Amino acid sequence: MGIRLLLILLTLWVLYISVRRYIRRREKNDVNRQNKIADNMVQCKFCGTYLPESEALKNNSDFFCSKEHLTQQNHDH
Structure with missing residues (x-):
């Protein structure tokens, strides 16, 4: 039972880290896109x-x- 709980918590932690990285990368790309305003x-x-x-x-x-x-x-x- 203890190993199963540990694996579930580890899986949830890895999922949390992955989603957090994805969101940060997405926000950074949005900021970069906004900074690249075309010049005449x-x-x-x-x-x-x-x-x-x-x-x-x-x-x-x-x-x-x-x-x-x-x-x-x-x-x-």
Whole structure:
């Protein structure tokens, strides 16, 4: 009787640990998914390269991928 009770308790404990890990992993994935918000892609007016808007340099309504392209575009006009 004692061994049977021990096996039942051990099985319940392993089940509890497994469910707890599953829930934590699931919550972590949900947080990671929420943090990966898509950024608008914009095109460099000088070379045409696409890059995330958060990384682009903006001059009026134009976007540039680097300071060099921004200054070259300003010199060309």
